[in-house]
Amino acid sequence: xxxxxxxxxxxxxxxxxxxxxxxxxxxxxxxxxxxxxxxxxxxxxxxxxxxxxxxxxxxxxxxxxxxxxxxxxxxxxxxxxxx
Numbered sequence: 180x181x182x183x184x185x186x187x188x189x190x191x192x193x194x195x196x197x198x199x200x201x202x203x204x205x206x207x208x209x210x211x212x213x214x215x216x217x218x219x220x221x222x223x224x225x226x227x228x229x230x231x232x233x234x235x236x237x238x239x240x241x242x243x244x245x246x247x248x249x250x251x252x253x254x255x256x257x258x259x260x261x262x
Contacts, residue, residue: 186226190233194225 198217241248253261 186230190226190229191222194222194229198222198225 195217198221238248256262
């Protein structure tokens with residue numbers, strides 16, 4: 180899967196901004212907050228949502244450009260070969 184590595188810090192940052200309501204304060208006012216107490220579970224769920232959306236975008240781009248996608252595992256045999 181393309182999302183099994185580390186989560187980029189920007190993804191975590193965006194999740195925090197969303198959960199704290201910071202990105203919506205221009206629209207709803209400075210006191211707006213999506214949740215009063217944000218838990219690790221909240222952060223994990225939002226991060227998974229963002230990663231899932233990114234996977235969908237990448238799959239769509241690959242499909243639009245007629246790139247075949249094969250699921251599986253492999254390893255580099257040398258500089259130019261995956262087996």
